[in-house]
Amino acid sequence: MQQENIRYVLVWSVWLRLSHWIIAGGVLFQIASAWALAHDDANAAFWLDWHLITGQIILMAFALRVVLLFFPGSSNWRAFIPERSQLQAMIQMIKFYLSLARFPLPNWYAHNPLWLPVYPVFYLVLAGCVISGLLYNSSHVFFGNPMYELHGALVGLIVAFSIFHIATVFLHDLKGKGAYISAMVNGFRYFHYTGLDDKAGSGLPGKQSADFSDKQSISVDSIKKQFD
Ligand code: HEM
Numbered sequence: 001m002q003q004e005n006i007r008y009v010l011v012w013s014v015w016l017r018l019s020h021w022i023i024a025g026g027v028l029f030q031i032a033s034a035w036a037l038a039h040d041d042a043n044a045a046f047w048l049d050w051h052l053i054t055g056q057i058i059l060m061a062f063a064l065r066v067v068l069l070f071f072p073g074s075s076n077w078r079a080f081i082p083e084r085s086q087l088q089a090m091i092q093m094i095k096f097y098l099s100l101a102r103f104p105l106p107n108w109y110a111h112n113p114l115w116l117p118v119y120p121v122f123y124l125v126l127a128g129c130v131i132s133g134l135l136y137n138s139s140h141v142f143f144g145n146p147m148y149e150l151h152g153a154l155v156g157l158i159v160a161f162s163i164f165h166i167a168t169v170f171l172h173d174l175k176g177k178g179a180y181i182s183a184m185v186n187g188f189r190y191f192h193y194t195g196l197d198d199k200a201g202s203g204l205p206g207k208q209s210a211d212f213s214d215k216q217s218i219s220v221d222s223i224k225k226q227f228d
Pocket of ligand 1: 020025065110112119158166
């Protein structure tokens with residue numbers, strides 16, 4: 001019987017995690033404060049102030065994320081370009097969702113292969129939302145739409161993204177062995193592999209292989225893109 005080993009790999013840098021949690025917390029606060037603005041007449045000025053302050057904090061975290069696109073690691077812009085080899089994992093992800101999580105999760109390194117193309121689109125929508133928020137009361141129009149209408153439409157997309165994103169990351173964490181959510185907290189993910197030639201105690205397997213489904217073995221390095 002082959003022994004299962006676990007490799008503990010840093011996939012998310014501290015700066016990526018910082019920008020993620022500021023944007024995540026900020027977006028959730030913006031949704032709550034926008035709701036309060038529409039319902040709490042007595043404290044409308046209070047909620048508007050905090051909505052504007054949080055919008056500017058999100059803008060700074062977004063600027064940090066843009067800067068990170070040009071640094072090595074999983075935050076690099078090249079990480080958002082899907083590779084041919086990831087196509088198989090994307091199909092496996094679709095099967096995982098369609099089978100209501102009965103099909104095994106595929107292997108991936110940092111970003112989930114199916115969600116990978118969604119993140120840049122999300123960031124563009126977020127940028128549009130911040131800009132239309134800053135110009136909310138201006139007379140600017142975008143394809144005939146005033147800024148407040150554009151802001152509302154983009155918020156709808158962000159709310160939909162947030163619901164699906166949070167639900168799916170919890171589902172991946174529940175069904176997978178990679179500790180995906182805690183990786184977004186401490187940076188490290190677990191990679192399970194089977195190999196006989198692990199150098200005991202070093203934590204670095206001679207033959208680097210990760211096994212998620214217990215039925216197939218795949219090299220950690222083969223799913224890790226070379227961004228460094
Ligand atoms: C409890 C709430 C949340 C948890 C636990 C969480 C967790 C995660 C995890 C585990 C990943 C990596 C996903 C992957 O494998 O592809 C991720 C990525 C990401 N999350 Fe969240 N997330 C949360 C809320 C949010 C919210 C509210 C937003 C924005 C609306 C957001 C935006 C993103 C983005 C844009 C990425 C891609 C990271 C990048 O490369 O910049 N997350 N999140």
